[in-house]
Amino acid sequence: MHMAEETVFGKIVSGEIPVEKLIETERVIAFHDIAPQAPVHILVIPKTTAYANVTELAAADPGLLAEIVDVAQQLAREHADGDFRLVFNNGANAGQTVFHVHAHLLAGGLTEGSL
Ligand code: 5GP
Secondary structure: OOOOOOOHHHHHHHOOOOOOOOEEOOOEEEEEOOOOOOOEEEEEEEOOOOOOOHHHHHHHOHHHHHHHHHHHHHHHHHHOOOOOEEEOOOOHHHOOOOOOOOEEEEEOOOOOOOO
């Protein structure tokens, strides 16, 4: 298994960059996106730096991917009405800029949005 290069999210996991942790479990943390694209825009990430994108995560540890979805559901209930959109950008040409797998949890007033 290759280790992802150090990313800004690796520094958030290690504490080098401080964030308000909205949820922390043994394997996952969640925090507000610095540039929100929706009324609720939270990033849910695994603590491990082993996976650059959701494809790698799903292949290697589907249980950890399921935990990310479960944490997203909890956050959508706490911060919105429980409904949510979960986005994984997979690859630079899909808009991925941080190569430490992360889910964008978008919620709150999304009915006007695309997709
Ligand atoms: P991507 O484009 O890789 O799917 O998403 C990366 C996300 O990370 C972007 O939405 C960006 O706003 C967010 N982001 C980048 N750097 C930081 C940071 O230092 N703190 C927080 N909270 N979010 C960040």
